[in-house]
Amino acid sequence: MNYSIFSEFSDTLNCNWKIAHDNTLDDYHVAIAHKDTLHKEQGPIKNYRYFFSKFCNVLVTPLSSKGNLYTFGLLPWTHLIIWPGKGIVLINYLPKNINQCILEIKLASASLCENDLENWEKGILEFLGEDKIIVESVHKSYLENFKLGPPNRLEQRIIHWQKIYKDFLNASGISF
Ligand SMILES: [Fe+2]
Numbered sequence: 001m002n003y004s005i006f007s008e009f010s011d012t013l014n015c016n017w018k019i020a021h022d023n024t025l026d027d028y029h030v031a032i033a034h035k036d037t038l039h040k041e042q043g044p045i046k047n048y049r050y051f052f053s054k055f056c057n058v059l060v061t062p063l064s065s066k067g068n069l070y071t072f073g074l075l076p077w078t079h080l081i082i083w084p085g086k087g088i089v090l091i092n093y094l095p096k097n098i099n100q101c102i103l104e105i106k107l108a109s110a111s112l113c114e115n116d117l118e119n120w121e122k123g124i125l126e127f128l129g130e131d132k133i134i135v136e137s138v139h140k141s142y143l144e145n146f147k148l149g150p151p152n153r154l155e156q157r158i159i160h161w162q163k164i165y166k167d168f169l170n171a172s173g174i175s176f
Helices: 017-025 038-042 114-143 156-171
Strands: 004-013 049-052 056-062 068-074 078-083 087-097 100-109
Touching: 004 114, 017 087, 017 100, 017 114, 017 156, 049 156, 056 156, 068 156, 100 114
Parallel strands: none
Antiparallel strands: 004 100, 049 056, 056 068, 068 078, 078 087, 087 100
């Protein structure tokens, strides 16, 4: 298939990149934060499946429409979504400073007509807008002396990344 990029955009998020990154790896917020958008496509968490390699993980969710949606987590802050019948989404959370990151999105498709591309892009922007509210609120809470809870021990994909970062930091001589 002849994929081509049809849309690129970026936005400044007022949060540390790791908050945005972890949020994208988190499954449990989808039914709450995206109940009228992404959740309608992805369905219940009980149908989610995960696969891991040393430096990569993938979430597979059966779509209500057709096929499986594949969400790859890639080092260091990248997510690649393969959306059956629509195309590919590339998401990066590029660090700007400790309090901000740049959300960078690229959409590619091989088969959709212009109208369907517009609707797909609109849906993606809608759920990313919902995520922006969450991640900026979380960051604001940290700045306001929010008492930190324990590290996330529910999400297999986040735990996987925590280990990767820890190994890299340890290898760099940084311990915590
Ligand atoms: Fe989200």
